[in-house]
Amino acid sequence: xxxxxxxxxxxxxWLVANCPASMRTPQKxxxxxxxxxxxxxxxxDAKLWMDRMVEKRWTAPDWAxxxxxxxxxxxxxxxxxxxxxxxxxxxxIVGHGFWMLGPALLEYGTEEQKLEHLPKIARGEIxxxxxxxxxxxxxxxxxxxxxxxxxxxxxxxxxxxxWTSDGDKADWIFCLVRTNDEGKKQEGISFVLFDMETPGxxxxxxxxxxGESHFCDTFLDNVVVPKSQVVxxxxxxxxxxxxxxxxxRTMMSQIERNMPKPKFSTIDYAKNYLPLNDDGTxxxxxxxxxxxxxxxxxxxxxxxxxRAFEEGMAGTFDMRVSTIFKYISTEEKTAKDSxxxxxxxxxxxxxxxxxxxxxxxxxxxxxxxxxxLTIAGGSSEVxxxxxxxxxxxxxxx
Amino acid sequence: MPLALNEExxxxxxxxxxxLQNNAPVSLMRELRDSGDSKGYSDAVWQQxxxxxxxxxxxxxxxxxxxxxxxxxxxxxxEAGKTLAHSPFYSTVALGAAAITLGGTEEQKQSLLAAxxxxxxxxxMAHEESNHHQPNTVSLSASASxxxxxxxxxxxxxAEGAIAHKLLVSARTQxxxxxxxxxxxxxxxxxxxxxxxxxxxxxxxRNYADIEFNNVKASAANIIGTVxxxxxxLDKTFDYGRICLAAEMLGGAQTMFxxxxxxxxxxxxxxxxxxxxxxxxxxxxxxxxELELTRSAVVGALAAIDDDSxxxxxxxxxxxxxxxxxxxxxxxxxxxxxxxxxxxxxxDIGFYxxxxxVSIHSLGDSGFHTDRYATLHGI
Numbered sequence: 001x002x003x004x005x006x007x008x009x010x011x012x013x014w015l016v017a018n019c020p021a022s023m024r025t026p027q028k029x030x031x032x033x034x035x036x037x038x039x040x041x042x043x044x045d046a047k048l049w050m051d052r053m054v055e056k057r058w059t060a061p062d063w064a065x066x067x068x069x070x071x072x073x074x075x076x077x078x079x080x081x082x083x084x085x086x087x088x089x090x091x092x093i094v095g096h097g098f099w100m101l102g103p104a105l106l107e108y109g110t111e112e113q114k115l116e117h118l119p120k121i122a123r124g125e126i127x128x129x130x131x132x133x134x135x136x137x138x139x140x141x142x143x144x145x146x147x148x149x150x151x152x153x154x155x156x157x158x159x160x161x162x163w164t165s166d167g168d169k170a171d172w173i174f175c176l177v178r179t180n181d182e183g184k185k186q187e188g189i190s191f192v193l194f195d196m197e198t199p200g201x202x203x204x205x206x207x208x209x210x211g212e213s214h215f216c217d218t219f220l221d222n223v224v225v226p227k228s229q230v231v232x233x234x235x236x237x238x239x240x241x242x243x244x245x246x247x248x249r250t251m252m253s254q255i256e257r258n259m260p261k262p263k264f265s266t267i268d269y270a271k272n273y274l275p276l277n278d279d280g281t282x283x284x285x286x287x288x289x290x291x292x293x294x295x296x297x298x299x300x301x302x303x304x305x306x307r308a309f310e311e312g313m314a315g316t317f318d319m320r321v322s323t324i325f326k327y328i329s330t331e332e333k334t335a336k337d338s339x340x341x342x343x344x345x346x347x348x349x350x351x352x353x354x355x356x357x358x359x360x361x362x363x364x365x366x367x368x369x370x371x372x373l374t375i376a377g378g379s380s381e382v383x384x385x386x387x388x389x390x391x392x393x394x395x396x397x
Numbered sequence: 398m399p400l401a402l403n404e405e406x407x408x409x410x411x412x413x414x415x416x417l418q419n420n421a422p423v424s425l426m427r428e429l430r431d432s433g434d435s436k437g438y439s440d441a442v443w444q445q446x447x448x449x450x451x452x453x454x455x456x457x458x459x460x461x462x463x464x465x466x467x468x469x470x471x472x473x474x475x476e477a478g479k480t481l482a483h484s485p486f487y488s489t490v491a492l493g494a495a496a497i498t499l500g501g502t503e504e505q506k507q508s509l510l511a512a513x514x515x516x517x518x519x520x521x522m523a524h525e526e527s528n529h530h531q532p533n534t535v536s537l538s539a540s541a542s543x544x545x546x547x548x549x550x551x552x553x554x555x556a557e558g559a560i561a562h563k564l565l566v567s568a569r570t571q572x573x574x575x576x577x578x579x580x581x582x583x584x585x586x587x588x589x590x591x592x593x594x595x596x597x598x599x600x601x602x603r604n605y606a607d608i609e610f611n612n613v614k615a616s617a618a619n620i621i622g623t624v625x626x627x628x629x630x631l632d633k634t635f636d637y638g639r640i641c642l643a644a645e646m647l648g649g650a651q652t653m654f655x656x657x658x659x660x661x662x663x664x665x666x667x668x669x670x671x672x673x674x675x676x677x678x679x680x681x682x683x684x685x686x687e688l689e690l691t692r693s694a695v696v697g698a699l700a701a702i703d704d705d706s707x708x709x710x711x712x713x714x715x716x717x718x719x720x721x722x723x724x725x726x727x728x729x730x731x732x733x734x735x736x737x738x739x740x741x742x743x744x745d746i747g748f749y750x751x752x753x754x755v756s757i758h759s760l761g762d763s764g765f766h767t768d769r770y771a772t773l774h775g776i
Contacts, residue, residue, distance in 0.1 A: 292771035303693035310401035324686040388678035395673045
């Protein structure tokens with residue numbers, strides 16, 4: 001048996017022995033575990049599962065052990081993910097620390113910063129949020145104006161951040177601030193970390209069309225941040241920000257894999273909610289065509305992700321291709337959510353859990369909430385700019 | 398199912414690329430067309446392909462082949478698609494050798510596959526009877542006469558039909574015209590008595606023929622597979638063909654895309670490169686995404702052949718639909734983005750546009766394959 005086969009077997013056995021049965025059931029949207037100082041768990045099993053994975057160091061399996069990770073290779077990390085998926089294991093803990101800040105710190109952080117922050121992320125002790133957008137800086141992120149005044153050994157921050165995901169629940173924030181007003185707008189930005197309990201930080205949740213308020217406006221009023229909390233060089237935060245956006249896009253490209261496994265497939269929705277012929281096929285020819293097209297697109301995207309991984313391993317991957325994934329995955333996901341809602345007809349517009357099942361309500365919710373996927377992390381239009389400029393090398397105006 | 402080419406397959410692809418770019422560039426296709434050549438390919442180039450071992454790539458080593466599998470054959474076809482290099486390769490290897498491998502007796506495989514691998518035998522698939530691909534529609538009749546059969550009927554749009562040494566002919570031995578049961582596959586010499594060909598000129602300048610069978614005698618020994626039960630072999634053979642054709646189309650789409658991006662970086666209007674206009678950039682970016690998705694579907698489908706996957710029909714319909722839609726999108730956009738010169742004969746774009754159109758309607762357009770894909774998923 002090869003070493004990897006051996007690893008796969010041991011991983012499988014460990015997961016079977018340690019993942020509580022209830023953590024191998026489909027996860028509801030409200031049951032995510034994010035950790036942090038004010039960590040909450042949907043039930044005792046969720047806490048037990050997180051604690052066991054933390055102890056095994058598999059919450060951040062590919063980080064080095066001195067940073068709280070499991071020190072696994074890329075192949076081993078993939079095997080772990082595959083085995084967890086095969087057994088239907090829930091993610092023990094998720095959040096911005098794992099898939100955004102962590103990778104960026106590994107690349108740009110000082111040794112002290114890595115040792116201070118990464119283990120706390122891996123152990124689920126600190127929950128992070130992101131301070132990027134501002135009221136006047138959305139797609140044109142580099143025009144951000146949140147001011148950081150140099151006071152020798154520290155900065156004083158003043159300004160406002162928008163769309164801070166779970167800003168009211170997070171412990172620390174990674175934040176882009178303006179440290180220089182002169183020259184190219186990208187060259188006066190710094191990437192800073194600070195505690196959300198620092199005096200002068202206040203948050204206000206913003207209700208969305210779903211009725212929920214995952215996003216906050218974050219106000220900074222004379223917030224003191226020591227210079228030791230700058231990641232990368234001062235005025236060179238844009239590089240860190242872009243690297244982190246790549247991680248964000250990677251995560252959003254694998255949106256389906258990173259979301260709880262759906263209870264029903266799109267075919268199930270078609271069969272359960274659409275008028276059918278006697279042989280069980282869909283009566284509406286256009287809807288049948290629409291579903292077939294989505295199934296084909298889904299399959300093509302999955303094959304492309306698999307091919308990218310395998311070519312990466314073989315050293316033959318064309319990096320230009322990586323620019324397309326966020327665009328195609330999120331466009332497909334939102335179009336599919338819209339299709340499923342259409343399949344459900346009037347039920348797909350239901351908005352309570354008495355008349356409608358929880359699952360039906362969730363589908364209506366997802367149709368609305370997933371509209372954010374083609375906007376957040378660089379809108380589809382921004383992605384197409386990236387593909388054409390970085391991927392294809394088309395000229396600037 | 399591996400989706401990245403291994404080192405051997407990459408070397409084969411590179412060999413094919415170098416050979417075809419140097420010996421069968423698009424200018425060769427133009428010369429053949431201008432000279433009114435009826436075959437659409439150069440015998441000399443085909444001979445060199447034989448010497449390089451191309452016809453042997455997908456044939457198992459036990460039958461005189463090289464055993465590179467269909468990922469190997471697909472790599473050659475993709476490169477051929479880039480330069481529009483036509484040859485008997487597709488009809489003989491992708492379709493013909495497939496039918497014999499899938500349905501032939503040990504004896505047939507020993508003799509026929511070895512001859513194909515050595516470049517001594519070319520085949521054509523004589524199946525369609527209408528202007529659309531219909532795998533189970535067969536009315537050409539084969540009636541038993543002692544140990545032999547007598548074929549009567551007509552086949553349309555047979556690629557290499559006027560040139561190949563032998564024809565694989567689907568015939569009705571039982572049932573009604575659209576029944577899956579009752580189809581038998583015969584191997585018939587093209588020069589047999591009673592076979593008459595009328596060639597059709599098609600926009601891709603390759604050779605196609607309508608073939609009439611008038612009391613053509615076929616020996617029972619030349620049946621491929623079981624009497625009345627050929628549909629399974631036939632449809633699987635078509636799947637191999639659909640996937641290989643998709644590989645060729647991918648090559649054409651890739652070339653048209655590369656040429657168009659090149660043009661966007663070069664052409665100036667309003668005092669700037671037209672590639673700096675967002676209206677064109679976003680369309681180019683979308684084409685790139687479609688092209689990459691198509692590549693994954695095609696490579697996945699080729700791998701499904703090599704793995705003898707149960708998923709083969711689904712993968713074939715996926716790959717052909719994607720290749721149809723993407724090649725069409727990219728050739729249409731290539732013309733539009735080049736503007737007026739895109740419509741001149743001097744540019745090569747028109748050749749790809751025309752080849753694309755014929756390829757789309759060979760072995761199933763996207764309507765056919767989307768419907769089939771849906772049916773295979775039980776919807």
